Amino acid sequence: MRNSIGTSETSMNGTSLDGALLKVENLRIAFRTDEGQIQAVDGVDLTAQTGRTLGIVGESGSGKSVSTHAIMRLLPGTAVIHPDSSIQFRRKDGTVVEITQLAPTGREMRAIRGGEIAMIFQEPMATFSPVYTIGNHIMEAILAHEEVSKQEARERAIHLLDRVGIANPSRRVDQYPFELSGGMRQRAMIAVALSANPSLLIADEPTTALDVTIQAQILALMRELQEEMGMAILFITHDLGVISQIAHDVVVMYLGQIMERGTVREVIKEAKHPYTQNLLQAIPRLESLGQRLHAIGGRIPSPMERPPGCPFHTRCPQAMPGVCDKAFPETTHFSPTHEVNCFLYEGS
Ligand SMILES: Nc1ncnc2c1ncn2[C@@H]1O[C@H](COP(=O)(O)OP(=O)(O)OP(=O)(O)O)[C@@H](O)[C@H]1O
Numbered sequence: 001m002r003n004s005i006g007t008s009e010t011s012m013n014g015t016s017l018d019g020a021l022l023k024v025e026n027l028r029i030a031f032r033t034d035e036g037q038i039q040a041v042d043g044v045d046l047t048a049q050t051g052r053t054l055g056i057v058g059e060s061g062s063g064k065s066v067s068t069h070a071i072m073r074l075l076p077g078t079a080v081i082h083p084d085s086s087i088q089f090r091r092k093d094g095t096v097v098e099i100t101q102l103a104p105t106g107r108e109m110r111a112i113r114g115g116e117i118a119m120i121f122q123e124p125m126a127t128f129s130p131v132y133t134i135g136n137h138i139m140e141a142i143l144a145h146e147e148v149s150k151q152e153a154r155e156r157a158i159h160l161l162d163r164v165g166i167a168n169p170s171r172r173v174d175q176y177p178f179e180l181s182g183g184m185r186q187r188a189m190i191a192v193a194l195s196a197n198p199s200l201l202i203a204d205e206p207t208t209a210l211d212v213t214i215q216a217q218i219l220a221l222m223r224e225l226q227e228e229m230g231m232a233i234l235f236i237t238h239d240l241g242v243i244s245q246i247a248h249d250v251v252v253m254y255l256g257q258i259m260e261r262g263t264v265r266e267v268i269k270e271a272k273h274p275y276t277q278n279l280l281q282a283i284p285r286l287e288s289l290g291q292r293l294h295a296i297g298g299r300i301p302s303p304m305e306r307p308p309g310c311p312f313h314t315r316c317p318q319a320m321p322g323v324c325d326k327a328f329p330e331t332t333h334f335s336p337t338h339e340v341n342c343f344l345y346e347g348s
Pocket residue numbers: 031033038040058059060061062063064065066067076078238303
């Protein structure tokens with residue numbers, strides 16, 4: 001039922017979501033550039049469920065950020081979402097909106113962005129303005145979506161800082177972002193994101209810049225907050241090791257397409273796709289923590305020169321000439337939740 005909803009700002013009942021909070025179907029995003037068109041995302045399906053975390057994993061350039069920016073309608077003007085793409089989201093009042101049909105800066109999208117879908121990023125300093133205190137940022141986020149007094153917003157800000165594990169919150173609330181350590185800033189950014197009680201939290205590599213101990217603490221905090229607040233999380237990372245600590249379900253992306261999906265157990269313990277198996281072997285060891293993954297042989301092709309067929313075939317140790325370079329493989333199901341797109345399994 002794609003794009004049959006008509007004009008923007010319209011809603012329908014939630015039956016097409018099958019109980020999910022968010023359903024992304026056949027998402028295709030291209031960028032117009034001087035050198036030509038870049039197909040950054042090519043037919044991605046994602047589902048987010050309340051109380052669950054979907055990990056989105058893949059190397060640099062696989063389209064993880066672009067896909068989630070489309071959900072927030074934060075793409076630049078050069079991006080084109082294909083008209084067959086659908087992003088359905090269940091609002092807090094129970095109505096379902098087709099996000100691709102909303103005006104990015106319109107009233108409904110502004111209410112959803114920040115209010116119902118919030119985002120945290122790898123680099124908190126990109127979110128925080130250096131001239132405002134941590135408290136200003138949280139209060140602004142609260143006041144943008146709720147009619148409460150400034151005093152009440154301030155009290156909520158202090159409570160939120162306390163909740164995300166920042167000691168002495170009534171003093172910290174008046175401090176500037178640069179006065180906080182990296183881990184504390186990341187906690188403060190989570191407080192900003194959670195200030196409007198979102199039903200969906202998108203986390204784009206939120207722990208990549210942190211050392212491994214702080215990273216583990218932030219992941220534990222996110223799990224705890226999810227249990228308490230029941231939101232759905234889309235968690236982006238290039239590290240399957242992090243996925244195993246935070247996600248319930250996983251999709252593995254490569255050059256704008258999904259190679260494998262399943263529960264975290266299925267994808268980590270029973271990985272089928274050679275790309276997933278390579279990512280697992282590339283889980284950062286102690287000596288390389290904090291670096292980006294480069295352990296898989298061969299270069300990631302430029303999206304301007306997407307390989308035909310399965311895009312991974314140019315680097316795949318098990319590629320079959322004449323097969324893998326001809327068409328994208330059909331989906332093979334290993335369980336109701338475990339799916340792989342790879343010719344090694346087609347027809348099995
Ligand atoms: N504004 C843009 N103009 C042109 N191409 C873009 C733009 N933004 C992203 N892309 C391209 O879209 C593709 C997907 O990018 P995206 O940022 O989603 O990757 P990613 O999976 O988030 O990677 P990373 O792990 O490095 O963050 C890349 O090839 C990127 O170069």
